[in-house]
Amino acid sequence: MRQLAITVDRRPETEAFIDTCHSNAKSESINRVIKLPARNPFGYRNVDNQRLRTHCVTTRRARGHLRTAQL
Numbered sequence: 001m002r003q004l005a006i007t008v009d010r011r012p013e014t015e016a017f018i019d020t021c022h023s024n025a026k027s028e029s030i031n032r033v034i035k036l037p038a039r040n041p042f043g044y045r046n047v048d049n050q051r052l053r054t055h056c057v058t059t060r061r062a063r064g065h066l067r068t069a070q071l
Contacts, residue, residue, distance in 0.1 A: 033058050 008015050017028050034054055 030058070 010016070013024070034057075036057075
């Protein structure tokens with residue numbers, strides 16, 4: 001129990017989760033999806049092309065949420 005109290009004191013996000021039952025998991029996953037293609041800019045010297053690649057990766061259709069039969 002003491003270790004739990006120390007952890008909660010050191011990590012305010014843990015206390016916030018206990019109080020509100022909400023986490024930042026959705027925003028963290030979106031950030032991850034955006035940052036992964038940004039780390040692999042092979043051949044993207046143009047900033048506009050890099051931005052387009054990030055947009056394509058983060059759209060639901062590109063991630064496979066929609067099947068072509070649904071379109």
